[in-house]
Amino acid sequence: MDKKVIIIGAGLTGLTTAYFLKKNKFNNFILFEKEGKIGGYCKTIKKNEYKYDMTGHALHLKTEEIKYFLLEELSLKNELKLVGRESYIYFKNKFVPYPFQLSLYYLDYEDKYYILKEYINTYCSKIKDTTNIKNIKNFKDYCYAFFGKGISDLFMIPYNEKIWSYPAEKLGFEWMGRFVPKIDLGKIIEATLKPIKNDIGYNSQFYYPKNTGIEIIPETIYRKAQLGNNVFYEEVIKVDLNLKKVYTDKSEYKYNILINTLPLNRFLDMIQYSHELKSTITRVLIVEIENLKKEFSWIYFPQKNIPFYRIGNFKKFNSKLNNEKDLLYVEISSLYPMPNNTSKNEIVNELKKIFGNVKVNIVDDFIMENSYVVYESWRKQNLDNVLKFLEKNSIYSIGRYGAWKYDSMEGAMLDGKKIVSQISNNLFEK
Ligand SMILES: Cc1cc2nc3c(=O)[nH]c(=O)nc-3n(C[C@H](O)[C@H](O)[C@H](O)COP(=O)(O)OP(=O)(O)OC[C@H]3O[C@@H](n4cnc5c(N)ncnc54)[C@H](O)[C@@H]3O)c2cc1C
Known part of the structure; x- marks a missing residue:
């Protein structure tokens, strides 16, 4: 079969691409999806009496463009609500409000003193000599230069080494931008002396569906764009760049333009392009907790001896999903291809130690195979060239996994x- 455009993957990236193709009255395309269902990581699972997203999916809208797309164009204004974040860092058996650097007031005297002393040292040395900023080579250098040794060693570095499953001195810092708020000397001093409003950070408020799980977003895109005839539930196995052909488990298809949203490492394997891309696996446990006294949206765990790096409570996203029950997601990271194999008992015991006298019932335990792409040196040196090479072959690799980014x-x-407007000159008659 000949199709002008083929999209691989019916997650949010592939579906939005399809939506904008249709909006431009272009229908000569298909999407391949290997699962029996659309949505990718934005699916909501129903198991027994429980409903939950694949892990906590909080919708942070920073651009007017996507706010308009969701609220107005897809008419989701009455379906989504704004939720305030209540997040903490579990630190020395205490729940310290997030972000750490604004919550120094809650720490013990020794930690406050150490953090302030190191921050001021770094601050003064930067005034004398700016080379330590110019010489930043990795995440560890970055943290030391902007947060000082105290905040870095007590939280930033151990937490990030856990989530990325990678050493801080080998990890890049290009991803940090809006995800990690910086702070100045005045604020650090203020945050040590008194409790202050901690609504900085990229995720202080988020949107979430009022009545359903996060799946309402991919499902609405699918429905509004009427993609029923465009989605083929087939698994892409191989792509031939010279013949411009996609081979699936059922058939083969010719394309003019190929849009890839599946993980770039898998895609490069399919075209036999050698690479050293690295990513993490997140193991997710869904647990119901009875008798939970602590209220929170999510909590970060920097400790090496606690297996999980973050837990969150779906009840704080939408309490109707599970009739006011406390249903938690527990996230554990490992470097691909080795999934984490901590025993369920150990995880349950850890939760009991943290939350006291609670009853824990494990509802689900699964893995998200490509979770965080690791910003390491092969990526830094080769990613641009790989994407350019693909573009020369009429392949656009996009999205968190296709473009290999956080x-x-x-x-x-x-x-x-964006990709639809980029390729529009070739596709739509003006
Ligand atoms: C642990 C975790 C927490 C997150 N939390 C948040 C959050 O709170 N807020 C937020 O905004 N974002 C969050 N994200 C990011 C968000 O999930 C992604 O940005 C988004 O879902 C990516 O969509 P996608 O379509 O690019 O990829 P995917 O959702 O991965 O979709 C790719 C699709 O391709 C299909 N596919 C794969 N291989 C093949 C094949 N060979 N043939 C055919 N189809 C194939 C898959 O089945 C899938 O449906 C989180 C991600 C993770 C991992």
Whole structure:
């Protein structure tokens, strides 16, 4: 079969691409999806009496473009609500409000003193000599230069080494931008002396569906764009760049333009392009907790001896999802291809130690195979060239996994919209 455009993957990126193709009255395309269902990581699972997203999916909207797309164009204004974040860092058996650097007031005297002393040292040395900023080579250098040794060693470095499953001195810092708020000397001093309003950071408020799980977003895109005839539930196995052909588990298809949203490492394997891309696996446990006294949206765990790096409570996203029950997601990271194999008992015991006298019932335990792409040196040196090589072959690799980057649902929708305007000259009659 000949199709002008083929999209691989019916997650948020692929679906948004399809939506904007249709909006431009272009219908000569298909999407391949290997699962029996659309949505990718934005699916909501129903198991027994429980409903939950694949892990906590909070919708942070920073651009007017995507806000308009979701609220007005897809008419989701009455379906989504704004939710305030209540997040903490579990630190020395205490729940310290997030972000750490604004909550120094809550720490013990020794930690406050150490953090302030190191921050001021770094601050003064930067005034004398700016080379330590110019010489930043990795995440560890970056943290030391902007937060001082105290905040870095007590939180930033151990937490990030856990989530990325990678050493801080080998990890890049290009991803940090809006995800990690910086802070100045005045604020650090103020935050040590008194409790202050901690609503900085990229995720102080987020949107979430009022009545359903996050799946309402991919499902609405699918429905509004009427993609029923465009989505083929087939798994792409191989791509031939010279013949411009996609081979699936059922058939083969010719394309003019190929849009890839599946993980770039898998895609490069399919075209036999050698690479050293690295990513993490997140193991997610869904647990119901009875008798939970602590209220929170999510909590970060920097400790090496606690297996999980973050837990969150779906009840704080939408309490109707599970009739006011406390249903938690527990996230554990490992470097691909080795999934984490901590025993369920150990995880349950850890939760009991943290939350006291609670009853824990494990509802689900699964893995998200490509979770965080690791910003390491091979990526830094080769990614641009790989993407350019693909473009020369009429292949656009987009989205968090296709373009191999740290990004959000909003980023997925932006990428889908952007690629359609980029290729529009070749496709639509003006
Ligand atoms: C642990 C975790 C937490 C997150 N939390 C948030 C959050 O709070 N807020 C937020 O905004 N974002 C969050 N994200 C990011 C968000 O999930 C992604 O940005 C977004 O879902 C990516 O969509 P996508 O379509 O690019 O990829 P995916 O959702 O991965 O979709 C790719 C699709 O391709 C299909 N596919 C794969 N291989 C093949 C094949 N061979 N043939 C055919 N189809 C194939 C897959 O089945 C899938 O449906 C989180 C991600 C993770 C991992």
